[in-house]
Amino acid sequence: MSPAVDYAGVMELMRMTRPIIFNETAVGAVSEKGLDDFVTQVDVGVQEFLQSRLLALYPEIQFMGEEKKNEIDFARPCWILDPIDGTTNLIHHYQFSAVSLALYADGRLVFGAVYNPFLEMMFHAVRGEGAYLNGTRIHVTQADTLADSLIAVGTAPYRKEFAKENFRIFENVFRKSQDIRRTGSAELELCYIAAGRHEGFFERILQPWDYAAGLVIVEEAGGVVTDWDGNELDVRTAHPVVASNGKIHEELRRELVIR
Numbered sequence: 481m482s483p484a485v486d487y488a489g490v491m492e493l494m495r496m497t498r499p500i501i502f503n504e505t506a507v508g509a510v511s512e513k514g515l516d517d518f519v520t521q522v523d524v525g526v527q528e529f530l531q532s533r534l535l536a537l538y539p540e541i542q543f544m545g546e547e548k549k550n551e552i553d554f555a556r557p558c559w560i561l562d563p564i565d566g567t568t569n570l571i572h573h574y575q576f577s578a579v580s581l582a583l584y585a586d587g588r589l590v591f592g593a594v595y596n597p598f599l600e601m602m603f604h605a606v607r608g609e610g611a612y613l614n615g616t617r618i619h620v621t622q623a624d625t626l627a628d629s630l631i632a633v634g635t636a637p638y639r640k641e642f643a644k645e646n647f648r649i650f651e652n653v654f655r656k657s658q659d660i661r662r663t664g665s666a667e668l669e670l671c672y673i674a675a676g677r678h679e680g681f682f683e684r685i686l687q688p689w690d691y692a693a694g695l696v697i698v699e700e701a702g703g704v705v706t707d708w709d710g711n712e713l714d715v716r717t718a719h720p721v722v723a724s725n726g727k728i729h730e731e732l733r734r735e736l737v738i739r
Contacts, residue, residue, distance in 0.1 A: 482557070482583075482585040483557050485538065485583065487593075487606055489537075490534070490593065491593050491595070493529075494530070494595045495602070496529070497525075497526045497563075497595075501522055501564070501579075501597050502597070503521075503525075507520055519567065520564070520570060522563075522567075522570060523546070526563035527546070527563040530563070541556075542556060542557065543558065543559050543561070544559065544560045545559075545563065545689070546563060552716075554584070557583065558584050560582040560583075560584060560693070561582075562580040562667065565580045565666060565668070565690065568637070569665060575598035576598070577596065577665060578596045578667050580689065580690075580694070581593050582689075582692035582696060582715075589607070589695055589696045590606065591606050592696030592697050593693055594667045594671050594693050594697065601613060603674065604697065605696045605697040606696075606700075607696060610700050611674045611696075611698075611701035613675055618674050618675045618676065618701050619674075619676060619701050620679075620702045620703040623728060625728060625731065626653070626728050626731045626732060626735075627656065628658065629678070629679035629680055630658050630659055630660075631653050631657045631659075631679065631680045632662065632663065632669040632673075632680070633681070633682060634662070634683025635683075639684065642684050645738055645739065646684055652735050653732070666683055668694075669681040670693075670694025670695065670723050671697055673701070673703050673723055673725060674698045674703060675701070679728055680723065680724040680725070680728055680732045682721065682722040682732070683721055685718055686718060686719060686720075688715040688717070691719070702725070704725075704726040705722070706721075706723075706729070707721065708720040708721075708722055720736070
């Protein structure tokens with residue numbers, strides 16, 4: 481049984497991270513976790529703030545965050561947080577970064593919220609209740625061919641050994657679609673599908689916190705999210721991810737062939 485949660489209150493906590501995100505000193509405090517994989521004091525500050533507040537309000541719910549070691553019992557509910565999805569964007573003042581939070585319970589994702597403080601956009605969805613942007617219901621588009629679609633791509637920047645194969649696939653999709661986009665935040669790309677701003681998105685490898693919230697939002701807006709083989713995603717692990725409005729899903733997925 482899913483825990484009783486005040487989702488409006490949870491989203492208000494997410495909005496309260498805005499001063500942390502706009503702290504230029506914290507933005508400039510950068511360390512490197514791996515090849516082109518950065519963390520700032522903003523990431524750390526947002527995670528510490530939300531973890532402490534959520535655990536105080538819901539001590540029975542576990543907490544998974546990008547900036548910590550996670551030992552999670554998935555038989556019990558847990559929050560899944562990316563404190564800043566789009567850290568490289570944040571460092572470069574690109575203003576396309578977001579706080580992403582999902583709730584996993586009873587073997588499925590039941591809530592997702594993605595907050596871009598730069599544009600004051602709060603996307604959210606509760607399982608079975610639809611998807612919303614700033615309180616207004618959103619839906620995927622009805623485009624039914626790749627030729628009529630705008631597709632977002634993720635470059636998997638931490639795995640540059642995939643670059644040659646990735647860019648071959650990007651070219652094929654570019655040639656068969658209206659155009660492609662790359663913005664650097666997987667969660668916001670998923671939300672843009674839900675809001676009808678483009679029809680599809682794919683990336684070679686994403687961690688659970690990179691897709692969990694957006695998955696709920698896309699599905700509640702009428703879309704589909706799977707791995708590249710068409711299987712349901714398992715939030716216990718990383719996956720190659722493809723999302724769409726549903727109507728172009730199989731056509732797009734057929735282009736995602738690794739040679």
